[in-house]
Amino acid sequence: MTTPTTYPCPTCKRPATWTDNPNKPFCSERCKLIDLGSWAAEEYKIAAADTPFSDEIDDQKT
Incomplete structure (x- = not known):
């Protein structure tokens, strides 16, 4: 029998199995x-150059 592949948990870094893991x-x-x-x-942010539709909002102000 093979040992299941494990990956570090993104939160605590402990080994987490991928197969048969409902929390993967x-x-x-x-x-x-x-x-x-x-x-x-x-606490997490996704970087963006502009907010969505910011160019449309600026056009409406003038």
């Missing part, structure tokens, strides 16, 4: 909820 890529429900809370608290 996290090692547990707890780590999944910690990550969700970080997104909800806006």
Whole structure:
């Protein structure tokens, strides 16, 4: 029997299995909820040059 492939959990860095893991890529429900809370608290940000439709808003002001 082969050893299941593991990857580091994005939250706690402990090994997490990929197969038969309902919380993948996290090692547990707890780590999944910690990550969700970080997104909800806006601790993660996706960089963008402009906000969507910002050029349309500027055109309407003049």
